[in-house]
Amino acid sequence: MRLVIARCSVDYVGRLTAHLPSAVRLLLVKADGSVSIHADGRAYKPLNWMSPPCAIAEADGVWQVTNRADEQLVITIEEILHDSSHELGVDPGLQKDGVEAHLQVLLADRPDAIQEGLTLVRREYETGIGPVDLLCRDPDGASVAVEVKRKGEIDGVEQLTRYLARLQDDPFLPHPVRGILVAQSITPQARLLAADRGLACVTVDYDALRGLAPAIPTLF
Incomplete structure (x- = not known):
């Protein structure tokens, strides 16, 4: 640096x-x-x-x-x-909290919960500047990079943008590679920036993925 x-x-x-x-x-x-x-x-x-x-x-x-x-x-x-x-060396990456790490595991088992027809290629696919959480393939055979967050914010959009820039040059992947930010909630600012970068945003229910009833009861 x-x-x-x-x-x-x-x-x-x-x-x-x-x-x-x-x-x-x-x-x-x-x-x-x-x-x-x-x-x-x-x-x-x-x-x-x-x-x-x-x-x-x-x-x-x-x-x-x-x-x-x-x-x-x-x-x-x-x-x-x-x-x-200054030479910083290889960064070990962000240590995810329990919820975020577990959410990644659940989505790796159920990529169709992100988007219908998605299949998992590999977890923690290395980009050279850090691993993207999930590398998937859609029904058309295109590569899809998925970054998983507990809360989707601008930082997550920037991180996924950097990963995609590297993955577009990966000779082992079908191109182009598109990106999806997945989180339990996503801020309006992050959605706006993601749309500007050509990224999709998907919210998922952590409890539903675990097969649990909603934490807040509903009338219907």
Whole structure:
């Protein structure tokens, strides 16, 4: 991972245009090729970013980051305050809580609960930047990557987007590969971003998958 603290301005050119005026910011360049721009706020969320795969061209005072859709981040650097690179090694991945881990197991046994006709190819299919929870196949023989969350949020959409970018280049899979985010509940923001990324969202009932009656009684 490369960490650069610099006074810079940023322009995004793609489906829309956006401009960040000059300020001191943190630039993160990850081993997967992603680039994100952070301010000293907004918790973990970047001000702007480019998901992998993308190419970085560095010239004197200007970075041009281009993805496969020819969208660009143009970072104009006025002053570099810090520039360092660090090898983080292979990450063991997120340790899921009991409910999320069990939900993944249940869905691996019942992929048709996600979408009719889905069959499981493999659990924890490695993408090179982490394993996607379930790799499935639909009735037409197309590959389907399924990311399972207890609650579907923007982070889950971003994670699945990164996995899909890697899976599209996997020579062992039928292409294209589509993605589904599965959770007990999914936020409106996550649904909106998923739709923008061409991802499907599916909610499932954990108790129903376990064969239990609903936790909250219903009148009918």
